[in-house]
Amino acid sequence: MELRQRLTPQVGTKVTQKVSVVLAQTMHLLSLSLDDLTAEVETALAQHPSLEIAPERRCPSCGRRLPAEGPCPLCHPPLGRDALEPIVFLADPADFRPPPPTPTEVEDRLLPEETFFAQSTTLAEYVLRQIAPELRPDERPIAAYLLTHLDDDGLLTLSPAEAALHTRASLRQVRQVLRLIQQADPPGVGAASPQEAMLIQLRLLAEIQHPVPPKASEAVQLGLNLLQPSRVSELARRLGIRQSEARDLLDFIRANLNPYPARAAWGDLHQGQEEPWLPHLRPDIVFSLHNGDSNGPLVVEVFAPGLRLRVNPTFRHTTAQVDDHHRAEWQQEIQQATLLLKSLRQRHHTLVRLARLLAREQRDFILRGPRHLRPMTRAAVARRLEVHESTVSRAVSHKTAQLPNGRLILLSDFFDRSLPARAALKALIASESRPLSDTQLARLLSQEMGHRIARRTVAKYRAMEGIPPAHLRQPLHKHRP
Template sequence: MRLGYGLSLEQTQKLIMTPELRQAITILQLSALELSTYVEEQLLENPLLETQEESPDTKEEAEPPVERESSLEEKWEVDWQDYFHDQDENSVRQERVVLDEKQRMDPFIAAAPTLLEHLMEQLHVQKVTDSSLHVAEYIVGNLNDKGYLMLSLEEIARETNVSLETAEKALVFVQSLDPLGVGARNLEECLRLQLPLLPDYPSELSEFLKYLEDLAAGRLQRIAHALKIPLNRVQELADLVRKLDPKPGLRFSGPGDVRYVVPDVVIEEIEGEFIILVNDITVPRLGINKAYRDALSHDEGTDTRKFVEQKLNAAAWLIRSIEQRRLTLYKVADAIVRWQTEFLRHGPRHLKPLTLRDIAEEIGVHESTVSRATSHKYVQTPKGIYEFKFFFANSIGRGHNNDSSVTTESIKLALRDIIASENLKSPYSDQKLADLLKTKNMEISRRTVAKYRDELGIAAASVRKRY
């Protein structure tokens, strides 16, 4: 083998992730609220950017500057005609829609406060001594997400430098706060704290809570024998226990959870036609600051002109990326409306199987673009507010005419209906449920039935049975 040096030419293609492309991808993935924050940050960083009020008087002032500076465009990196007069974008560009007060409020869904915030607020309006308040705050700060206390009284007393009696009084005080059940050290104590929520609860219910393990295992006969009560009475007590919350802390949001959801797209049906609105009313309209235009007439090569051109290019990319995001969201929503028209009119039972690839092929973009455009975004429909990913329903089993047109959501709804109509003295087993679904052209396995039943929060047949 001979080794040597040589010179050759080779042509290759590479995708270079420029800062501008990276910014466009970032903007595409942002939700409406995140985009508002991002734009505010860019307004602080780029002096050429300014907000514009959308009105008949100001709208005309936003466009002409592009034409007046047309003689300088050839020397800029950005083609303004491409950014602001693209025919494809103009064909779907939407005017800012003024919603009435009711419509403005509907899209906002407020989440619950955190458990810590909820309990601290109650502590600070109660009449307690400073020492007890200090211990109570320590206890509240050491509750887990479910609302349970993971420390012993001895540890609390030692860490807060108080007596065991003071620590116990502080715990009793915390356990009296809303929601009842917080501060418990185990499941039995949690449920016992909630007994006052049951009006006129039977006396044997307190003793019944000692047999939670037997109840979970379905050993109702053993409980009946131990308490010397009939089997149907055991079931009545079990039904009462199920009205209590075993994890009272989970009804509150976590520290990092989003508190409000704002739909990025609104779909309304007006006179039988679906209208799509990209909801960007929280995002400021951007324009170019006129005060910096004089700098472009200076001699080429000056530091001032270079600075202005650099910031102008950055501003143009930002404005274009925001417009491109709006266009992509509109196209995706428009395609979803065509695919899921039956759902929009009749509800979740009529949701059709749909994939990212289906939408990508229809609007002529890559599958990853659809994924980014719909990630963590919500759409308001006549049937409620849903995440975009809800519409990308998986196909499973067989539908009518043996085609794969049955979605997971429709199977779950059918499963819920079947169980709701069963005879409680002889509830359907998972295999029987699978057989009944098959008669509805929904062919899935017994294990899949059990999985969907668990996801719906429906107990097994042995627990549903009534004597």
């Protein structure tokens, strides 16, 4: 009895420690994006000799890769399921194929709406119209000279000193005019480099009281090459922050900053190339229609690296036959590999539960767009899933989802209360017979669409959508068919 009393706390402590290790590892894996998790799984496979990839199984009907056990979840969904109950399952990331662009998308890529304006107005003219009321007569030649030396990305190709020399103005005057240019649209125009363009955009965001992470400026100053998901560890080390904070910082930069301010409207529209610092993202979750039927259930694929990862049976069997000296080492290897597999399963299970809830609650948003988003908070979802709110936050962070129309969104968009109002604002502006002021738009949003937002908020949302103010939208209307 005394021996049991002495041993029980030790056994309990060991179990608690093991649970804590699994929980910590699960939370870490849950916070990773699909690409980061894939890299982590590949590293684990290289480091753990006990791990292997199980032989591939494919569904004889649809050819889809199958998990280690069980039938095809798409061809053999559970019996007795409600007609609109989402079909949710884990899928191998290798099965993802980007959807082919629709004819409308191809047309949009070749001739976006902004080009109605860009075709008839040069970048220099566009910026000059904005700053002209604030220029003194002696400043106009300086502005004209600076604006004619903007490249198609909106970056300045000469120094203020060179401009002062050619315009015979003082360096102070040139810098004063340049500051006016840099306050114009597109944000960051007139910068000397992509980094400076992003720093200007950070300053403008702060001026409209948009939340800006404390280390954003410092991260931008480190250079675009470091702003890559693959270099998040180095970025965190250089900034003295945690890797999770560095990932959040990269998400903010990708969503809010543009190193080439004018390229979208005045650059080469037919390059078809993404910015080198903004890598193409594979979605973590894909929502699609079952057999293309909009009245049928949603099919939800949660891409999960390591689905066929397992402990090698031969390695496990051989462990019992080696000498005592090596057995402990091999057993520890198997234990570590098993803990990793358990953490992966828990991570995948949490994402599946979240994806199923989103498919149930946000079907209209998934199928019909942002105006149909239902207000939802992470705290409410956590209560529904019976997990901590921080678990939901980790499950959402750094994740993307592909909608049935092929559009890629952030998983955090499901919790963005501004989306319906921003979609309504875009619809209002698209249908206006003449450009409406922000005050008029705020009134219409409130009276006709139920979105009670202030004029300042309208201006913020308009800027987020890349829509110019009313007095600069007039040329768009003139050139629309």
